[in-house]
Amino acid sequence: MKPAKSLKKGWPVRTWVQLVFFAWIAILAVGKGLAEAGMDMPFLPDVSLHAVCPFGGVVTLYNLATLGRYVQKIHASSVVLMTLVFVLAVLLGPVFCGWVCPLGSIQEWIGKLGRKLLGRRYNRILLPRTDRVLRYARYAVLIWVVYVTARSGSLIFANIDPYYALFQFWTGEVAPAALVILGLTLAGSLLTERPWCKYACPYGALLGLFNKISLFKVRRKAASCIDCKRCDRACPMNITVSTADKVTDHQCISCYACTSESACPVPDTVVVETRAANPRVVSGQPGGSL
Numbered sequence: 001m002k003p004a005k006s007l008k009k010g011w012p013v014r015t016w017v018q019l020v021f022f023a024w025i026a027i028l029a030v031g032k033g034l035a036e037a038g039m040d041m042p043f044l045p046d047v048s049l050h051a052v053c054p055f056g057g058v059v060t061l062y063n064l065a066t067l068g069r070y071v072q073k074i075h076a077s078s079v080v081l082m083t084l085v086f087v088l089a090v091l092l093g094p095v096f097c098g099w100v101c102p103l104g105s106i107q108e109w110i111g112k113l114g115r116k117l118l119g120r121r122y123n124r125i126l127l128p129r130t131d132r133v134l135r136y137a138r139y140a141v142l143i144w145v146v147y148v149t150a151r152s153g154s155l156i157f158a159n160i161d162p163y164y165a166l167f168q169f170w171t172g173e174v175a176p177a178a179l180v181i182l183g184l185t186l187a188g189s190l191l192t193e194r195p196w197c198k199y200a201c202p203y204g205a206l207l208g209l210f211n212k213i214s215l216f217k218v219r220r221k222a223a224s225c226i227d228c229k230r231c232d233r234a235c236p237m238n239i240t241v242s243t244a245d246k247v248t249d250h251q252c253i254s255c256y257a258c259t260s261e262s263a264c265p266v267p268d269t270v271v272v273e274t275r276a277a278n279p280r281v282v283s284g285q286p287g288g289s290l
């Protein structure tokens with residue numbers, strides 16, 4: 001099969017989706033902040049950020065099941081959003097991470113500058129072994145967050161949450177630790193792609209598990225692959241797509257940057273499909289397979 005001549009530019013539709021969700025959350029944050037300061041703007045909604053956070057639905061589940069009430073500040077809308085994200089994840093994997101999450105998007109946008117500054121060293125800063133081990137730290141964060149929230153009945157995670165800090169830093173309500181973690185996350189994005197997603201995000205850890213069971217997966221057709229490794233270089237999560245038949249790595253964010261629509265120069269070679277022609281599974285180096 002004849003390969004395309006040049007590297008494609010990516011999926012502009014994903015960038016647009018990311019921009020729309022980023023702008024939407026920013027508008028909600030500004031509307032809420034102004035309303036709390038006594039400046040109600042009729043054209044800005046007065047909706048809490050917690051009300052539109054699907055991870056709030058996860059951390060409130062224990063209290064909802066045992067006490068019949070939500071964790072402080074969490075709304076029923078979070079449970080509805082959590083359910084929607086889970087349904088999407090069963091179908092396609094963690095598309096929330098790759099297409100929707102504004103914190104993931106801003107790390108990615110800063111990463112474009114980092115890539116320009118560091119070239120090929122970008123996204124390869126840590127030793128592979130260190131990187132591989134650190135990627136499991138987010139499961140410890142997930143267990144800790146669920147435990148302390150269930151014990152306390154309050155949203156303790158907000159005190160360190162860079163997502164909350166990103167949109168609320170100007171209100172004076174954000175804990176210093178959250179601001180520090182946000183600063184480290186944004187600065188770290190200049191060195192490596194999506195550092196918060198890779199090493200610390202508890203919601204990403206949970207959604208990453210769906211890569212094992214999702215109906216549609218990224219699949220590579222070995223018969224037409226020319227082994228150029230462009231799919232590997234395009235992957236923000238350092239997954240080795242070029243040796244896989246299907247990607248089940250827990251770090252995949254379903255961004256589809258590796259596909260024949262985007263990085264792979266051979267048409268119909270890296271695709272998102274329900275069934276593999278060959279059942280071999282990627283080990284996901286250096287992120288590893290869960």
Ligand code: SF4
Pocket residue numbers: 218234235236237238239241247251252253254255256257258259
């Ligand atoms: S394997 Fe493909 S879809 Fe998954 S994170 Fe990497 S580039 Fe995105």
Ligand code: SF4
Pocket residue numbers: 220224225226227228229230231232241242263264265266269270
């Ligand atoms: S699957 Fe990866 S290695 Fe194979 S042709 Fe496509 S980009 Fe190159």
